[in-house]
Structures are given as structure tokens and as C-alpha cells.
Amino acid sequence: MKKKFWLISLMMVMVAFLLVACNTGEQSTQSDGQDKSDTTETPSDNGGDSGEDHEDSSDDGPVKGGTIVGAMHTAPSGVFNPIFYSETYEANILDFTHEALVGQNNSLEFIPELAYDWEINDDQTAITFFLEEGVKWHDGEAFTADDVVFTYQTIADPNYTEAGGIRTEYVTPLKGYQEYVNGETDEFEGVVAEDDYTVTFYFEEPNVNPLYYASFPIIPEHKFAGVDVMDMPSHPATLDPGEVVGTGPFVFTDMVEREQYILTANEDYWQGRPYLDQIIWRIVDQSVMTGLLETGEIDFIADPEGVAPADYETVKGFGNIEIIEQTDFGYQLMGFKLNYRTPEDAEAGKINPDNWVENPDVADQKVRQAIAHAINRPGLVQGLLYGRGSVINAPIAQQFWAYTEDVPSYDYDPETAARMLDEAGYVDADGDGWRDFPNGDEWVLDLAYPTGNKLRERSAPVLEENLEAVGINVNLHPPKEFSAYLDDIFYNDTPDKKVDLYLLGWSLSSGDPDPSGLWNIEAQYNISRWNNAESDALIQKALQTPEAFDQDFRIDVYHEWQNLFATDLPAVLLYAQNKIYAFNDRLRGVDPLPYSFINNPHLWWVTDGK
Amino acid sequence: MYKYVIRRILIFIPMLFFLTVIVFILAKSAPGDPFSTMLDPNVDQQVFEERREALGLNDSLPVQYVRWISSVIQGDFGQSLVYNGREVSELINDRFMNTIYLGLVALFFTLIVAIPIGIYSAKNPYSPLDYFATGFGFLGLAIPNFFFGLIAIYVFAIHLGWFPAQGTVSNPNISGFQEFLDRIHHMILPGITLGLAGTATYMRYMRSEVLDVLGSDYVRTAKAKGMTDRNVLYKHTLRNALIPIITLMGFEFGVLVSGAVITEQVFNYPGLGTLFIDSTINRDYPVVMALCLIFGAFILVGNLLADIFYSVVDPRIRYD
Numbered sequence: 001m002k003k004k005f006w007l008i009s010l011m012m013v014m015v016a017f018l019l020v021a022c023n024t025g026e027q028s029t030q031s032d033g034q035d036k037s038d039t040t041e042t043p044s045d046n047g048g049d050s051g052e053d054h055e056d057s058s059d060d061g062p063v064k065g066g067t068i069v070g071a072m073h074t075a076p077s078g079v080f081n082p083i084f085y086s087e088t089y090e091a092n093i094l095d096f097t098h099e100a101l102v103g104q105n106n107s108l109e110f111i112p113e114l115a116y117d118w119e120i121n122d123d124q125t126a127i128t129f130f131l132e133e134g135v136k137w138h139d140g141e142a143f144t145a146d147d148v149v150f151t152y153q154t155i156a157d158p159n160y161t162e163a164g165g166i167r168t169e170y171v172t173p174l175k176g177y178q179e180y181v182n183g184e185t186d187e188f189e190g191v192v193a194e195d196d197y198t199v200t201f202y203f204e205e206p207n208v209n210p211l212y213y214a215s216f217p218i219i220p221e222h223k224f225a226g227v228d229v230m231d232m233p234s235h236p237a238t239l240d241p242g243e244v245v246g247t248g249p250f251v252f253t254d255m256v257e258r259e260q261y262i263l264t265a266n267e268d269y270w271q272g273r274p275y276l277d278q279i280i281w282r283i284v285d286q287s288v289m290t291g292l293l294e295t296g297e298i299d300f301i302a303d304p305e306g307v308a309p310a311d312y313e314t315v316k317g318f319g320n321i322e323i324i325e326q327t328d329f330g331y332q333l334m335g336f337k338l339n340y341r342t343p344e345d346a347e348a349g350k351i352n353p354d355n356w357v358e359n360p361d362v363a364d365q366k367v368r369q370a371i372a373h374a375i376n377r378p379g380l381v382q383g384l385l386y387g388r389g390s391v392i393n394a395p396i397a398q399q400f401w402a403y404t405e406d407v408p409s410y411d412y413d414p415e416t417a418a419r420m421l422d423e424a425g426y427v428d429a430d431g432d433g434w435r436d437f438p439n440g441d442e443w444v445l446d447l448a449y450p451t452g453n454k455l456r457e458r459s460a461p462v463l464e465e466n467l468e469a470v471g472i473n474v475n476l477h478p479p480k481e482f483s484a485y486l487d488d489i490f491y492n493d494t495p496d497k498k499v500d501l502y503l504l505g506w507s508l509s510s511g512d513p514d515p516s517g518l519w520n521i522e523a524q525y526n527i528s529r530w531n532n533a534e535s536d537a538l539i540q541k542a543l544q545t546p547e548a549f550d551q552d553f554r555i556d557v558y559h560e561w562q563n564l565f566a567t568d569l570p571a572v573l574l575y576a577q578n579k580i581y582a583f584n585d586r587l588r589g590v591d592p593l594p595y596s597f598i599n600n601p602h603l604w605w606v607t608d609g610k
Numbered sequence: 611m612y613k614y615v616i617r618r619i620l621i622f623i624p625m626l627f628f629l630t631v632i633v634f635i636l637a638k639s640a641p642g643d644p645f646s647t648m649l650d651p652n653v654d655q656q657v658f659e660e661r662r663e664a665l666g667l668n669d670s671l672p673v674q675y676v677r678w679i680s681s682v683i684q685g686d687f688g689q690s691l692v693y694n695g696r697e698v699s700e701l702i703n704d705r706f707m708n709t710i711y712l713g714l715v716a717l718f719f720t721l722i723v724a725i726p727i728g729i730y731s732a733k734n735p736y737s738p739l740d741y742f743a744t745g746f747g748f749l750g751l752a753i754p755n756f757f758f759g760l761i762a763i764y765v766f767a768i769h770l771g772w773f774p775a776q777g778t779v780s781n782p783n784i785s786g787f788q789e790f791l792d793r794i795h796h797m798i799l800p801g802i803t804l805g806l807a808g809t810a811t812y813m814r815y816m817r818s819e820v821l822d823v824l825g826s827d828y829v830r831t832a833k834a835k836g837m838t839d840r841n842v843l844y845k846h847t848l849r850n851a852l853i854p855i856i857t858l859m860g861f862e863f864g865v866l867v868s869g870a871v872i873t874e875q876v877f878n879y880p881g882l883g884t885l886f887i888d889s890t891i892n893r894d895y896p897v898v899m900a901l902c903l904i905f906g907a908f909i910l911v912g913n914l915l916a917d918i919f920y921s922v923v924d925p926r927i928r929y930d
Contacts, residue, residue, distance in 0.1 A: 075880070077693040086648065161657045162664040169652045234689075234696070257704055258880035259777040284776050285878050287760055291768045292775060349655065483642025483893065491646065509652060517651025524655045 066609030067278040068299040068587055073286040075258040081238035082217035083155055084165055088304040092281060095598040096263050097138070098217035098246035101129050101148065101199075106594060108399060108510055110211035114143070114218065114247065120210060124203070124549060125175075127210045131197040135270040137220045138245045145193035150221035152191040152201075157229045158183050164233050170216045175202035206545035208554070212511040220245050249274045249602035259283055275589070275605035293582060294318045300583035300590075302597030307580040309388035309455075315582050322590075324581040325388065329397045329595050330507040332456055334375070334447075334463060335571040336362040337502060339529035340495040347492075351522045353531050360437075361445055361500045368569040370420035372410035374470045375463060379412065381575050383462070384455045389577040394562035395515060398576065399594045401551065402513035402558035407566035417470045434473035448477040449503040450485035456503050459574065463501075490527055502527065503574075510595035513558060515539060519565070530570035535561060614929035615918065622910050626903060630682075633902040634675050637895055643667055644691040644893045665691060678899060688896040692889070698896045701885065702904070706867075708778055709881035711793070712874075713866030715801030717859070720808040725855075728816025729843070735821060747810030759803040759876035766799060773799045776878040800877040804870045808862070812855060819851035852923055860916020864909030 076089035082098050085091065101115040115129035135143040154160065156171040158181050171177050174190025193199050201214060223237040223245050236243040241262070244252045249271070250263035261281040265274045284292060290311050292298045301307055307315050307323070315321050339356035362368060377391045393409045396402050421427075425438030437443045445467065449460040457479060464476045477499075480488065489502045504527065506518060516539045518525050521532070542548060542557040581597050583590060589603045645658035662668050666677065681688055687698035731740040750758075767775035774780060778796050779789065823829060824847055832842050871883035882901060889897035921927045 078696060079693070161660045164661065166648070166650070166653045166657050168654070168657060239696075254782045256777070256779055256782045259779070259878065260782065262782065282776065283878050285876050287756075287876065288763050288768070288775055291764060295768055295771075297775070349659065481891075483640070483646050486646055486649070487641040490649075506651075523651070525649060525651045 062275050062589060062603070062605040063607065063609040064273075064275050064605070065277050066275075066606035067280060068276060068584075068604070068606060069280045069282055069297065070300045070302060071282050071284040071289050071292065071298040072303075073284060073289065073305060075283045076261070078257065079233060079238060080241075080244045080252060081232065082219060083151065083160075083167055084163070084233045084238060086166055092303065092598070093252055093261055093263065094217060094246070095248075095596065096250040096279065096601055097244065097248040097252050098219070099248050100217045101131070101214040102211050103215070104510060104593060104595075108401075108594060110215065115214070118211070118214075124206045124208070124210055124545065126200055126202050127214065128194070128198060128200040129214060131199065132270060133197050135247050136268050137222070137247055138251045138266060139220075139223075140268075141220065141222050143218070143220075143247050144196045145199040146196075147218050147221045148199045149188075149191050149193050150224070151216070151218045153188045154219070154224070154229055154232070155216075156180050156188050156190065159229045163230045165229075167216065170213050173203050173205070173207055173213065175204050177204070206549075208543050208545060208548045209512045209514075215511060218247070250279055269602055271602055274602035275609065276601075277609075279601065290315055293321060293584070296320070296584060299587050300581070300597070302581050302583075302592075303579070307582045309384075309386040309577070309580065312386060312388055312580060315580075320585050321582050322585050322587075324583075324590070324592055324597075325578050326581075326592065326594060327390065327398050328507075328577050328579040329399065329510055330505060331392055331395065331576045332453075332459070332503070332505040332574045333395075333571040334574055335502045335504060335528045336368055336371075336569070337489070337493065337499050337528060338362060338570060339531055340497070341493055341529070343492075343494045343496075346494050351524060353521050353529075356529055356531060357495050359495070359500060361443065364424055364426075365568055366420055366424045367426060368572075369408075369410065369567075370417045370424070370470070371467065371472070372569060372572045373413045373420065374417035374472070375410075375466045375572060375574070376412045377410075377572075377574060380459055380462060384458055385575060385577055388580060389575045392573050392576050393566050395519065395565060395571070395573060396513045396558060396562060397508045397510070399510070400513040402555055404559045404562055406559065407563050409566070410572070414466075414470050421470065421472075428471065433471070435471045442473075444473045444475050445500045446475045446477060446498050447501040447503075448485065448488060448499045449479050450482045451479045452482050453505060455577070456505065460503060463503075493527070493529070510593075514543060515561070516543075519570070528570040530568075532564070532568055532570075535564055535568070538564065611918075611921070611929055615914070618914050618917075622907070625910065626906055629906045630679065630899060630903060631675070633899060634678070634895075635671070637890075637893075637898050638671055638674070640893065642893055644895075646893070678896070682900075682903070687900040690889075690894055690897050692892045692894040692897075698900045701897060702882065702900060705881050705885055706904075708879065709867060709874075709883065712797055712800055712804065712870070712879060712881060713862075715794075715797045716804035716808070716870075717862060717866070719802050719805035720812055723805075724809045724812035725816055728813045729820055729848075731813070731817040732820035732824065733843070735817075740817075743813060747813045750806045751810040753806070755803060755807065755870070755872045756876050758806055759800070759873055762799050762803055763876070775799075778879060796879075800870075800873050800879050803877070804873045812858065815854050815858065816851065819854055820847055823847045823850045849923060853920060856919045856923060857916050860912045860919070861909075863912025863915060864905065866912075867908040868905045 070092075072089060072092055074089055076093060077087060079085045079090060080093060080097075082094055085094065099114050101113060102110045103113040105111045114135060115131050117130045118127055120127045129148075131143070131145060131148075137143055152171055152174070155165060155167055156174070156177055161168065171190060176185070176187070176189035179185045180188045180190075189202060191199060191201050201210065203210065207213070224232060224235065227235055232238060237245060241252045241255045247270070249266050249269045251266050252261070253264040254262040259282065263279040263281070265277050267273055282298060284298065286305070286308075289298070289301055290307065293301060293315065312323070316323060337359050339353075339358055341351075342355050342357060345352050345355050381387060381389045381391055390398070392398060393407050394404060421435060426435045426443060428434060429436040429440040430442070435443055447460060447464060449456060451457060460476060460479070464474045467474045488497045489499050493499070517523055519530060519535060520526060520539060521530065521536050538557055538561040542554050542561070547553045581592060586607045587604060588607065589605050590597070591599050591603075593599045643662065645661060648658065666674060678688070687702075690696045690698055690701055693701060727743045731743050734740055763775045766772050774796050779792055780796070784792055829842055829846055832846055867882060868886070870881070871887050873879070874881045874884045885897065886901050888894075889901070917929070921929060
């Protein structure tokens with residue numbers, strides 16, 4: 001009897017499921033109707049526009065109201081605090097909610113944001129900002145100079161890095177930072193409030209680009225006052241929608257974690273209420289993103305991934321989608337591992353050029369230049385990027401005033417490459433079909449690359465093929481997972497790792513073109529271990545005050561440096577990929593910055609707003 | 611019986627302990643840590659070194675393990691290393707029920723398709739429908755999950771608009787019964803996708819078991835006594851044929867929790883599967899360890915439940 005009961009209850013559970021299934025049937029027909037009406041709206045909207053020219057219909061001017069949906073493929077990890085977040089996915093939300101004293105315009109000049117004006121002293125050691133009055137935080141409190149002081153003071157706090165913060169670059173050049181972070185004093189002299197609406201940044205030394213340091217988003221003191229910096233990352237004002245407070249045009253009001261993040265118009269925004277009522281970020285798998293864009297379920301695809309180059313034509317074919325294509329800040333490179341570190345130095349995490357072990361495989365500058373000629377870079381851009389990118393020769397973002405095309409460039413020319421290798425003495429000595437060292441020793445180049453970036457993964461065999469075509473024996477390593485790969489080329493880049501060529505991509509900062517972080521001899525991220533004193537001297541010179549206060553001076557020096565780079569060639573720059581933004585043409589007023597889709601979102605509007 | 615269950619549960623403890631030791635060693639021997647992939651020219655490596663030191667990642671393995679296990683014993687899974695400041699238990703909680711619901715829906719779809727078809731195929735072996743079901747079942751087994759999921763999204767979500775394409779709920783502001791229906795609505799496509807592969811397995815098992823039992827002596831005896839086919843099937847055959855199905859479901863119980871990484875990914879359904887993969891890639895040790903512990907516990911419990919159900923279904927099986 002007892003046993004029968006078990007069986008019966010099992011069956012009842014199953015019957016219960018059946019009932020649920022019936023309910024779901026009803027539900028699906030209901031929202032079926034809703035979805036249909038949504039999708040029929042989009043094409044009619046498109047038809048009314050007659051083609052892609054959206055200017056003519058905008059004589060009606062912006063309309064208030066409406067909601068748009070943006071898509072990104074990875075969810076933010078949930079730290080909605082400018083001083084603690086570390087991923088671009090959070091930035092997609094914080095860019096709507098928080099503001100800095102200064103922003104940037106299309107030519108990457110710093111422009112007023114929360115500060116309407118500023119004064120820089122003659123030797124550029126102090127900069128005084130005059131703040132907008134009447135700016136309110138989302139919860140109604142007034143924004144003042146104290147908030148600015150609080151933000152920078154928190155980043156300078158001795159426990160800030162231990163609490164998980166990584167933005168100390170904004171405070172390190174400020175006056176008294178060392179004393180403050182070492183706990184020698186309680187007074188932080190770097191940022192001082194003169195009165196409620198005037199704040200001065202003091203620098204330890206004359207600073208070439210002081211405005212950059214004021215471009216960090218401000219957090220509200222009243223929300224975090226009295227909170228120990230160690231507790232800030234887990235504070236509700238960091239984690240919870242409704243509690244996260246900024247001065248920006250949109251308020252982070254609600255979320256379904258890892259699915260939807262809802263931003264609502266800030267009614268009291270100091271530059272006027274946004275036209276849109278709501279902006280919703282949805283997390284969408286990359287493979288269905290374009291499909292949802294077509295049906296109008298999502299309105300825009302922007303940073304960090306944008307539309308894949310392979311999907312460009314498809315998306316363009318939808319008809320109701322506007323596409324903005326612009327150069328990305330960054331590049332992919334094939335680096336030459338010029339020097340290795342000794343195991344002792346690597347173990348201790350030391351960068352000591354005196355101990356470096358030179359890598360004979362790529363030590364000859366002429367050989368590196370020949371390799372650059374052997375690589376079909378236009379072919380990579382065409383084949384992998386479908387033409388949605390460019391070949392570059394200098395490692396400074398193309399958008400910067402400092403960038404120049406006028407450097408030695410290496411056209412795809414296998415014959416020149418072969419000739420240069422012959423001249424350098426790298427010929428086939430033992431008749432095995434591969435080139436050898438001038439002294440007859442066997443010459444093999446080891447090419448290592450990581451998994452993750454699909455385009456980069458696919459470029460590795462192409463590079464192998466290109467190099468083998470000019471007689472270079474390439475040993476293509478199997479791809480490694482990124483952490484393991486970094487151990488080989490970066491954390492423990494010792495001679496026994498036998499890496500000669502490595503693939504990597506860098507995203508560059510839009511704040512300043514200074515390349516020292518990647519290419520200085522002793523820079524940690526100088527993964528090639530490029531040991532060129534002339535380069536260091538030039539990079540240093542470009543920041544030398546007072547000459548460097550003059551931008552023309554810096555331009556000249558950077559041009560010289562880029563020439564040196566392209567000649568000595570610590571890395572072949574493979575390509576710079578274009579960023580492809582796509583959005584439904586009912587969305588108007590979009591005006592992306594060179595580095596971000598999100599610019600003045602309070603001026604975005606939709607044609608069907610009410 | 612009760613003695614048996616208690617004994618089994620007591621054995622779980624050392625098993626789980628060894629599981630955590632092994633997973634811990636494996637996880638730690640993978641190169642890198644949560645900070646090793648954060649390459650940012652604007653951030654000094656020293657910053658990450660300080661974080662490592664603060665989090666105790668530089669301590670020796672035994673020290674780190676003892677620290678971890680002693681806080682787990684006190685019921686604290688610690689904080690995630692990647693999701694700055696988030697409690698591991700909170701991260702898992704958020705997704706645990708999502709995963710369970712999805713697993714149940716998938717299992718439900720599997721069973722309502724597989725069992726009736728399996729029975730039908732067994733009763734009418736080598737009939738056209740039997741062949742069709744077999745073919746269909748193997749097709750289901752052969753189609754990769756993500757492919758079927760994508761097709762389902764394109765057909766049923768994007769073109770027909772019957773189901774939502776992504777996520778678990780359409781809007782954070784609904785609640786109560788409406789939310790329940792909305793969640794079910796979101797689960798249908800991923801549920802079917804996830805259940806598809808299992809369908810073939812269950813169907814084949816059901817078919818061969820029923821066929822087996824139908825040919826056995828006691829069924830012939832029952833028929834000889836004049837029982838109807840229907841009664842023979844439901845009273846005598848099914849009960850015996852269910853045993854292997856229960857074994858399968860016991861295993862499934864563990865799989866249910868460990869989630870379906872690919873299905874979750876394609877439908878952007880936040881469950882434990884994607885959390886597990888993400889935290890492994892990010893070297894988020896506290897999350898990896900906590901998940902392994904949970905997965906292990908569920909698999910053990912699933913096996914135990916299967917054993918218990920055996921004796922319920924088949925009185926000949928007894929545990930002492």
C-alpha cells in the first residue's frame with residue numbers, strides 16, 4: 001500500500017506539470033499578438049522614411065518619450081561604482097548615470113562637463129575648475145566641490161587597492177599622493193575645494209595633460225560618507241539599482257541581473273530632461289543579436305563588441321538599420337620576442353634590462369623588416385575583417401593628433417622579403433628547404449597565440465603560411481587559453497618558453513597618446529622586451545615640460561618616435577579593426593565619439609515617442 | 611532501509627571532502643589567477659600584486675585550502691574574487707532556482723515525449739512510427755544543442771514571435787501569477803532544446819525495456835489468465851520497465867543542477883552552467899569550489915534517490 005502511494009504521487013507530479021504546460025500554451029498565444037504588433041510597427045516606420053536619408057524627416061524635431069533597447073553579449077559583473085568597476089560592460093551603464101568634470105569631443109579635446117571652465121597655472125602644476133551650479137544628484141542632493149574632493153580622496157586612500165580599486169593612475173601624479181597613500185598624513189593635498197563650486201587639482205610636477213586627470217567620473221560623497229573604503233565595493237550604493245546615484249541624464253532604476261538593466265530619464269537633469277523615457281540594456285547572445293535587431297526587439301548594438309565584420313552586409317540589408325563605422329582605439333600585433341627575462345627576474349617580477357637574454361632568432365632588424373614584408377596584411381583585413389579595418393604602421397591610435405602615416409611601411413612583397421633575408425645571410429644552408437642562420441645553424445621561428453579572439457585565432461595559420469612562403473620555418477604552437485598564454489609570453493617569459501613571435505591586441509586610451517605604458521624599456525607591458533634607449537629618450541622628451549605644453553612640439557617628437565618604431569620594428573602591427581555600431585533608424589540624435597557610442601544620450605530621441 | 615540511507619549519507623562526507631581537495635588542487639594548478647588576464651597599461655602590476663597578497667593568493671596551497679574549508683564548515687563560501695565584493699552564496703542563489711526550473715522543464719518535455727513513444731514503439735515494433743521515432747530520436751541526439759537552440763530561436767522567437775528569444779523574464783516589474791506564466795513562457799524553448807538530447811536515450815530505454823518485459827514469462831501468464839492487453843501493459847509491464855528510467859533520472863538529478871552551459875548561453879538564461887564556466891575561465895576559485903561542492907552533493911543525492919526508488923518500484927530490491 002505504502003509503495004503504491006509513491007507511484008501515485010509521482011504521477012500526480014507529472015499531471016501537475018501537464019497542467020502547467022496547458023497554461024503556458026495560453027500565455028504564448030497572448031504575447032504572440034503583442035510581439036506581432038511590435039514587429040509590424042518597425043517595417044512601416046521604415047517604409048515611411050523612404051530609404052536611409054533620415055535628415056528630411058527630422059524637421060519635425062525631437063519628440064519626447066519612448067524607450068530604446070540596447071544589446072550587449074556579456075552581463076556586467078555588477079559593480080556599478082566608477083571607482084571600483086573594471087569592465088566595459090559596467091561602463092555601458094555608468095556612462096549614462098555618472099559624469100566627470102570634463103568630457104571629450106570628436107577631436108579628443110577635453111570639453112566642459114560638470115566644470116564649465118578652468119584655469120591652469122603657468123607651470124601647469126595646478127588647475128582650478130569652476131563647477132556648474134544647480135547640478136543635483138539623482139536623489140536630489142546638490143553636487144558640490146566636496147564630492148570631487150571625496151572621489152579623488154577615496155581613490156588615493158591607503159586601502160583603495162586592497163579593496164579592489166585599480167584606478168590609481170588618476171591620483172598618482174597629484175600632490176601629496178605618496179604621503180597620503182602611505183598613511184603619513186590624513187590630509188590629501190592633491191584635490192582641494194576652494195568653495196562649494198571651485199576645486200583645484202595640484203600636481204607634484206608640471207603636468208602635460210592635466211585635464212586628463214579630471215576626466216574621472218565623480219561619485220556622491222553623501223552616499224558613501226563614513227563608509228570604510230574596504231566596504232564600498234559591497235555597499236548598496238555600489239550594487240543596487242535605485243541606490244546607485246550619479247549626476248548623469250539617466251538613473252539606474254531597475255535590473256534583472258544578467259538579463260536586463262533599466263535606465264530611466266533623470267527628470268531634473270541639469271542639461272534638460274532627456275527626450276527618451278527609458279533605455280534598457282538587454283544581455284543577448286551574440287548569435288541572435290542581429291536577428292533581434294532586424295525584428296526591432298533591440299534598437300542598438302554598440303560597445304564593446306559592435307556588429308561583427310562578417311555581419312555587416314546582412315545588417316545593412318535589413319533596410320531599417322543605420323550603421324556607423326569608425327576606427328577602433330587599438331590594434332592587433334604580431335610581436336617579436338626580442339629579449340627574454342631570466343627565470344630569477346621573472347620569478348621576482350622584476351624588469352631588469354641588464355639581465356635580459358637576447359633572442360637570436362629575431363635579433364636582426366633586417367630580418368624583422370623582411371618578415372613585415374612577407375605578411376599579407378591587406379589580405380588579413382580583406383579576408384578576416386571583410387575590409388572593415390585598416391593596415392597601420394605606427395602604434396598610436398589613428399584618431400590622435402600625434403599619429404602619422406609618414407613612417408616606413410611594409411607592403412606585402414614576398415620577393416623583397418626573400419631578397420632581404422638573402423642579404424642578411426639567412427639562406428638555406430643544409431638544403432632542407434628552410435632558411436637557416438647565417439652561420440648555418442637551423443633557424444625556426446616559434447609563433448604562439450591565445451584562444452579567445454576568433455579573428456586573431458584565424459590569423460595565426462595565415463601568418464604561418466605567409467612566412468613559410470618566403471622560406472622561413474615556422475613552428476606554430478597550439479593555441480593556449482589566455483591565462484596560460486600570458487604565462488608564456490608575459491609573466492614568465494623565460495628563454496625556455498621558446499616564443500619568438502606572439503599575437504596580442506591592445507585597446508588604447510583615448511585620453512593621451514603617450515605610448516610609454518606599452519613600449520618603454522622597463523614598462524611591464526613591453527612584452528617584446530624592446531630594449532631601445534633612443535625610443536625611451538623620445539617618449540621621455542615628448543613629456544618634457546615646459547616644451548611639451550606646446551602640442552606641436554609633442555607632435556614632432558611622436559612622429560620621430562613612430563618612425564623609430566617602424567624602423568626598428570619590435571612588432572608588426574597587423575590591423576586595426578573598425579568598430580561597427582548599428583541602430584534602428586527610429587532612434588535619432590546619435591552622435592558617437594571616436595571611442596564611445598554613448599555621447600549626450602539626453603539628446604537621443606525616437607520618431608515614435610509620445 | 612533507514613539504516614542504509616543514513617550509512618550512505620555518512621559516506622557522502624568523506625567523498626565530498628576528497629572531491630574538494632582534488633578540485634582545489636586542479637583549479638590551483640591551472641596557470642594564472644583572477645588578475646592575470648587584466649592587462650591594462652594604465653594599471654601597475656603592483657596593484658594586482660597587492661590584491662593577491664590581500665586575498666591570500668600568494669599563500670601556500672595547504673594554507674589556502676584550510677582557510678577555505680574552515681570557512682565553508684562555518685557555512686561561509688566567501689566572496690567572489692571577480693565580482694568585486696559579491697558573496698558567493700548570493701551569486702549562486704540567484705541562479706540556482708533558474709537552473710532547477712529549466713532542468714525540470716527539460717526533463718518534463720523529455721518524459722512526455724519519450725515514454726509514450728517508447729511504449730508505442732515497443733507495442734508496435736518495426737511499425738512505420740517506430741522507425742520514424744527511432745530516426746527522429748537519433749537525429750535529436752545528433753543535432754548539437756546550440757544549433758537546435760539557434761534554429762528554435764530563429765523560427766519560433768524571431769520569425770513567428772511565439773516565444774521570447776532570451777532571458778528568464780520579460781520585465782522586472784511583473785509579479786505573482788503573471789510572473790510565473792512569463793517565466794514558464796521563457797523556459798519553453800530552452801527547455802525543449804535541453805530536453806531534446808535526452809529524449810532519444812529515454813525513448814530507446816523505454817522501448818527495449820517494455821519489449822523485454824512483454825516477452826517475459828509472467829506477462830505470458832497474465833495474458834493466459836485473460837487479462838486485457840491494456841491491463842498487462844499498465845499493471846505489469848510498465849512498472850518493471852521503469853527501473854532503468856529511474857536510474858537515468860537519478861543521474862539526471864545531478865546533471866540538472868550542473869546546468870546546461872550551451873543552452874544557457876544561447877538563450878542567455880542565467881544559470882549555474884554559465885556561472886561555472888565563467889568562474890573557471892576567470893579563476894574565481896571560491897565560486898568554482900562552491901559550485902563543485904554543490905554539483906557533487908547533488909550527484910550523490912541523485913544516486914541515492916535512484917536506489918531508494920528502486921525498492922519502491924521493485925519490491926524484490928531490498929536494502930539492509
